[in-house]
Structures are given as C-alpha cells and as structure tokens.
Amino acid sequence: MPHVRVHNFSISLDGYGTGEGMSFDAPFGHAGHRLHEWMFATRFGHTLLGNSGGSNGVDQAFAERTELGIGAEIMGSGKFGPPGWQNDDTWRGWWGPNPPFHTPVFVMTHHPFPSMEMEGGTVFHFVDESPRTALELAQKAAGTLDVRVGGGPTTVRAFLEADLIDVLHVVQVPILLGRGTRLWDGLGGIEDRFNVEAVSSPSGVTHLTFTRQ
C-alpha cells in the first residue's frame, strides 16, 4: 500500500513553518533562509543548488529520503509562488524550467490553470479540491509509488487534520520566529496515531519522525 509522506518540513522552536511577510524576494517571509540552512549544508542541499560537497551525516540521511519512491507531490498554493502569483500569467513556480520534482505535482489553488509541462518530468496540475480528493488524484498519478505532501504549513496541517499522512518528518530548527504560520495549531493529541521518534543532530536541529501506528 503506497504511503503519504512529508519530508524535510522545517519549523522553528515555536512551531512556525514560514515567517510573516512572504513575497517574491522573501519566500519564507522574515524567516529568511534560517529554517533551511541545515538542509543546504548537506550533500542533498548542495546538489539542489548544482554544487558538489556538503555534509553526509544524520542531516543528509534524513534529507535524501524525500526522493525515494515518490510518484507525485501535492503542494499548497503558497509553496508554488508568492502571494498574487495567480495574477501573473508567466509564473511557472520558483524552480526554473527543470524543477526538482520530476513527477506530477498537484498544486492546490482556488484559481485553476491549465497544466504546465516542465522539463525533467515535472508536470504542474492545478486543483481546487479537498485534501482527500487531491490525494486521490495524486495517488492515481503516482501508481504504486508514494505521494509526498510538500507543504507549506497550512497544507500539511490540513492533511494531518484529515488523517491522511503516514510519515511526517519535521525538522526543528533552534530559532524562535515569533510570528508566521504555525504547523501544529489544532492538532492536539495526534501523537496517539503515530510513533514519534526524535534525534538531534550535531548541526543543532532535531529530526522528529511521526510514523502512523
């Protein structure tokens, strides 16, 4: 049975998955790059940026799992572009002509668009559906492979609320953002549905893995 997975989802100690004031120049708002520095220090992060090198310890071990066995991604509107991207006919995501997904990607938005076929196998589909229906579409596209829920925090939270997530990997970064969008709001008690494991890294982050019981 294929799984529904979240990987490398970074939050601050006070639980924010993005900062406030998101824009084209600040995809994570006032958080800047601080939620993801741990990832860009790894081999996985270096490769994403077209570089060689990078750390190869526990952070790398977790980071690279995101690519294993994934047949489709679902993301929220706020991950695909900055506020207002729906009004820009030329917007095709943050990632250039060859995005790092290489699978169908289902973007949840109330403004449907025609699908966008990119280089390297990524096809963006735009769906105005509930989490459950979006997941059915993604699972159909993924076949025997798993579906990744890619974020942002509002989207991950919606899928957790609907009890649609099998594996949730959260990376807690030792900063306090103070404002933004929280991952955990409204999710009291969900640990009852999961085995929860924590491991801290020499980099300072703590990897939390929720695995459905």
Add this chain to the structure above:
Amino acid sequence: MPHVRVHNFSISLDGYGTGEGMSFDAPFGHAGHRLHEWMFATRFGHTLLGNSGGSNGVDQAFAERTELGIGAEIMGSGKFGPPGWQNDDTWRGWWGPNPPFHTPVFVMTHHPFPSMEMEGGTVFHFVDESPRTALELAQKAAGTLDVRVGGGPTTVRAFLEADLIDVLHVVQVPILLGRGTRLWDGLGGIEDRFNVEAVSSPSGVTHLTFTRQ
C-alpha cells in the same frame, strides 16, 4: 557572578508548559502527568517520590542539575497552588510539610501573605513585584548562590522577556497538547542572546539548553 537558571521545564511539541483546566486534582490541567513522565522515570524523580531506582542516563544528568548551587527559587502563583489557593488560609503549597526546595522561595502573587516557614529550610515569601524586583529579593536571599526560576510558563516567559535568564533548560516532550499556556509566545528572536544546544534522549524527549552568550 551568580546565575539565574531554569531547569527541567517541560513543554509539548506545540509549546505548551501546562494544559488547560488546572485544578487541585489536575495541577497541569488536561496535560495530566504526561509532561513530566520523563522526569519521574529518572533516579531524581524516584527520589522526589521517596523511592529508590530510576534511570541514570542523559535524562538523569539533566534532571539533577536543578539542585546544584541554588540559593533561592522564584515561582509564579500558578505553581504554588491551584486557581483560588489565595482564598484558602490553610494552603501551604503542593509539597507537604517538607517541600523539596530547602531554600527561600519567592512566590509572585498579587495577594501578599505572611511568610511560611516549612520544614527542611524552605521558607515561602509572597511578593507582589516585577520580575526584576522579585529577582533582586531572591538574589539577596541566595547570597553567592544561583537563583532558580521554577515556572510556570507565564513566569518563565516574563523573565525571558525581561532578559533575566542566564540558563534555560527546556525538555520537549513528543506530545501535542493543543491548548493551555505556551512558553514561547512573544519571544521571537531570543536565540540571538543564547547559545542553543539540543540533545535527544532514548526516552523520546529532547533537551534544549539555552546559555546566555
């Protein structure tokens, strides 16, 4: 120079230091004992309850630091008793005739009482003062020793906001309480004043240590 320290301060993954609905029968509200099970599994916790045995690893190493070199404690009204304790003339704290403090303890409350001298060296003083003034009183009582800020979350947060804490040991427990009193609200950016270290324990909790730079 003596330090101001917080130890064994347990929070849920979503940042709550107590649950909702605190009462005589539920000192931590709907959180029950879940925030402190890690501590009661240690030798330190066993000793608190008058038992022998208990774990002796990383959780114990952190837990027992709370007693080293402390000359006075400051606590909030909500730690001293359940809501309404101020109206009960016989209330002398949760801890029986010989409380585990063995030092002067300054209870921050708007309802001043005469001091209560207990067995074993604990004396409860009741002060209606700002964090800074309460700390001055506690430091005077502690002499060359450190002052512990004992909680609850509102009190620890007030001392952090006033930049009065030198060492903050937070224990993150892998549960999601969903409601209660949060530790981190309004503290965005305080990591700039601290070195932050994280270490996960086989018990499942993660110890976060903030040390003033």
